[in-house]
Amino acid sequence: MSTHALHETAALTRRSLRHVLRSPDTIVTTAVMPIAFLLLFVYVFGGAIEAGVEGPAAGSSGGEAYVDYLLPGILLITIATGVAYTAYRVFMDLQGGMVERLRSMPISRAPVLWAHVLTSLAAILTSLAVVVGVAVLMGFRSEADLLGCLAVTGILVLVALVLTWLAVIAGLSARSLDGAIAFSYPLIFLPFLSSAFVPTATMPGPGRWFAEHQPVTSVVDSLRALLAGEPVGGEIWVALAWCVGALVLAYTVAVVLFRRRVG
Amino acid sequence: MRILSTLLPPDAGTATVCDLDVVTRAADVRGSISLTGQFAAVDEVLTGRENLVLMGQLWHLPDPRERARELLEQFSLVEAGGRRVATYSGGMRRRLDIAMSLTGRPPVVFLDEPTTGLDPQGRLEVWDAVRTLAAAGTTVLLTTQYLEEAEHLADRIAILHHGRVLVEGTLAELRALLPPTTVEYVETQPTLEEIFLALVGDDPADADEHVEDGR
Numbered sequence: 169m170s171t172h173a174l175h176e177t178a179a180l181t182r183r184s185l186r187h188v189l190r191s192p193d194t195i196v197t198t199a200v201m202p203i204a205f206l207l208l209f210v211y212v213f214g215g216a217i218e219a220g221v222e223g224p225a226a227g228s229s230g231g232e233a234y235v236d237y238l239l240p241g242i243l244l245i246t247i248a249t250g251v252a253y254t255a256y257r258v259f260m261d262l263q264g265g266m267v268e269r270l271r272s273m274p275i276s277r278a279p280v281l282w283a284h285v286l287t288s289l290a291a292i293l294t295s296l297a298v299v300v301g302v303a304v305l306m307g308f309r310s311e312a313d314l315l316g317c318l319a320v321t322g323i324l325v326l327v328a329l330v331l332t333w334l335a336v337i338a339g340l341s342a343r344s345l346d347g348a349i350a351f352s353y354p355l356i357f358l359p360f361l362s363s364a365f366v367p368t369a370t371m372p373g374p375g376r377w378f379a380e381h382q383p384v385t386s387v388v389d390s391l392r393a394l395l396a397g398e399p400v401g402g403e404i405w406v407a408l409a410w411c412v413g414a415l416v417l418a419y420t421v422a423v424v425l426f427r428r429r430v431g
Numbered sequence: 432m433r434i435l436s437t438l439l440p441p442d443a444g445t446a447t448v449c450d451l452d453v454v455t456r457a458a459d460v461r462g463s464i465s466l467t468g469q470f471a472a473v474d475e476v477l478t479g480r481e482n483l484v485l486m487g488q489l490w491h492l493p494d495p496r497e498r499a500r501e502l503l504e505q506f507s508l509v510e511a512g513g514r515r516v517a518t519y520s521g522g523m524r525r526r527l528d529i530a531m532s533l534t535g536r537p538p539v540v541f542l543d544e545p546t547t548g549l550d551p552q553g554r555l556e557v558w559d560a561v562r563t564l565a566a567a568g569t570t571v572l573l574t575t576q577y578l579e580e581a582e583h584l585a586d587r588i589a590i591l592h593h594g595r596v597l598v599e600g601t602l603a604e605l606r607a608l609l610p611p612t613t614v615e616y617v618e619t620q621p622t623l624e625e626i627f628l629a630l631v632g633d634d635p636a637d638a639d640e641h642v643e644d645g646r
Contacts, residue, residue, distance in 0.1 A: 172491065179488035187476045265472030272436050273535075274462040275489050 173276045180270075180283030184257060188291050194253045198295040201356075202246040203302050209365060210235050210306060217366055235308045239300070240391035241364020244384060246299050247292055247328050248355035251335035254288035258339025259348035262429065271430050281336060281426060288332040289325065296324060311397030319404075320394050326411045327387060331355060333418035340425045364388045383410035432543050432574060436466040448539055465532035466541045471524045473516050479503065479527050480512040486534035502530040506560055522553025529560055533569075540564065542573040546580060551624050552631070558584060 188194055209217070214234045261267050261284075270280050300308070312320060334351070342348035359365070361375065362384035368376050379385055386407040393400040433439040435446055437457040446453045451460045474482050480499050487495025503512045506526045511519060516527065525545060532540060542561065546554040561584055565571050574591075575581055581588050582602060589599040598605060621629075 175491065176489055179485055183474065183477065183481075183485050186481070190476050264475075266474060268438065269466070269472040269531075270489070272438060272461060272464070272466040273486075273489060274458060 170276070173279055176275045177279040177282050177286070180279050181286045184283050184287040185290060187257060188253075188287060195291055195295050195298070198246060198250040198253065198291070199298040199302075201249055202242045202295075202299050205245060206235070206238065206242050206299070206303060206306065209238055233307055233309075235303055235306050236310075236396065237392065238365065239303050239308055240388045240395065241359040241362065241384070242299060242303070243296055243324060243391070244327065244359050244364065244387065245356055246295050247324070247331050248352055248358075250292040250295050250328070251288060251331045251355070252349045252352035253291065254284060254332050254335040255339040255342070255348040255351060256345065257287070258284050258336055259342050259345060262340065267430050277426070281422065284336060284339075285329070285332050288335065289328055292328045292332075293325070310395045312395050313397065316394045316397060320391055323387065323391060323394075323404075323407065323411070326408075326415070330411055330414045330418060333415065333422050336422040337418060337425060340422065340429055358382065359384050359388070362388055383407065383414070386410060432466075432541055432572070435572070436464055436541055437461055438466075462535075463537055464539045464541060465535065465537040467528050467532045467543065467545060471528035473524055473528050473531065475517040476515065478513055478515055479508050479519070479523075482516060482527060482531055483512075483534060486531045490535035492534070498534060502533065505563065506530045507556075520553065521549050522556040525549060525553060525557050526560055529557070529564075533564070537569075539570045539572070542571060544574055544576065546575065546577065551627060554580075555628075 217234060258281075261280075267280060271277075310317075334355070338351035339348050342351075362368070362379050362382060364384060368379040368385065371379055386403050387410070390400050390404040390407045393403070434441045435448055435453060437453050437460050440454060448460045449463045451463070453460050474485070477485070480503060483499035483502050484495045487498045492498050499512075503509045506529070508523065508527060508530065511523055516524065519527065529540075529542070529545065545561070546557050549557065558580070561571055561573065565584075565586075571584075573581075573584060585602070587599065587601055588605060590597045590605075598608065
């Protein structure tokens with residue numbers, strides 16, 4: 169990227185960060201649902217689930233609090249909720265003519281999308297921090313060392329990037345505001361069909377097969393191991409392969425769509 | 432207009448803006464034009480001043496804040512500059528939109544139906560802004576459905592019908608196409624617009640007040 173493009177990206181990112189700061193509800197609502205899930209599963213279903221999790225199916229995770237088991241999945245749900253607002257902002261910029269205005273100016277194409285992506289990352293990381301804060305209050309403790317914490321942050325940023333570029337696709341291709349936001353519902357639902365809430369071993373045949381082969385499980389298992397300070401094993405490479413593959417695909421589709429939409 | 436502003440490639444033929452071909456020199460054309468659409472493409476969440484500063488930054492001006500200040504003054508938006516655009520009236524919004532287009536001091540400005548959907552005061556405000564622009568030496572290409580608007584503002588007029596230019600020339604040249612006028616005695620009554628403007632006053636700054644306060 170040229171210095172001009174960097175300058176333009178910075179100016180447009182500041183603009184869209186102002187949107188987030190001026191409607192703080194975007195950060196609050198992003199955190200509210202995951203926190204509600206956290207409370208519901210730990211305090212309402214937790215007792216019943218804990219018995220299952222601590223049984224032989226959970227393997228080495230015996231003895232840890234259910235909130236420790238649950239948090240990685242909740243963090244993914246937080247990211248999925250957060251990117252709905254990214255799709256919303258991209259859609260509104262297209263509808264409101266802002267993208268067209270930028271296109272008729274002598275600036276590069278890339279900053280228009282990157283500004284939204286960087287803003288999305290900033291907003292999601294803030295929401296994640298809020299959710300982790302609540303989890304700590306509920307008794308969440310991590311055994312991870314500095315390297316482990318960095319790895320956890322890295323994976324979360326990578327997942328946020330993947331879902332953000334998916335959100336850009338949704339924002340660019342949606343015909344209505346509802347459509348732009350609705351894409352995030354399946355993403356929010358996906359962790360339920362994974363090892364995020366209960367071990368996959370407790371699920372019936374087809375559900376178990378799906379849960380064991382979908383990306384959320386490998387991401388959640390890696391995060392859980394890292395947070396517990398345990399060896400991660402091969403699962404992390406599966407998780408990274410999913411993320412990088414999805415990122416390349418989503419980014420390519422988004423850029424092609426953007427070219428087609430605005431030339 | 433979308434072809435001239437490089438947003439749409441032409442099916443056939445060539446077009447030039449400031450002697451630059453819109454297809455082969457698109458980036459240079461974009462550097463010398465500005466486009467303002469029918470629907471004001473302004474950021475409602477930002478203030479008027481922030482919108483203008485953003486444009487200044489994107490044009491890589493040495494001092495975006497100073498340019499924003501000048502434009503707010505030129506378009507009588509100084510007082511409104513610190514407020515969010517969401518609170519602006521239609522005329523103010525359109526004026527801000529045009530001001531944003533002018534941030535980079537382009538020699539050519541495209542205004543695509545700039546007064547569509549505005550109330551009479553808003554329209555007069557935009558007319559004043561266009562006159563000021565043209566007087567300062569900017570080339571303005573304006574499309575409009577209101578023929579009266581063309582009569583008031585344009586040095587040269589082209590009439591477009593079914594995608595083709597039927598005639599083109601100054602107002603005097605176009606008038607010469609029809610038989611010379613005969614003098615008729617017509618009793619004129621004030622138009623509803625004249626009554627409206629006499630009642631509310633046609634000072635633009637004043638007009639904003641009326642809209643905001645809902646008086």
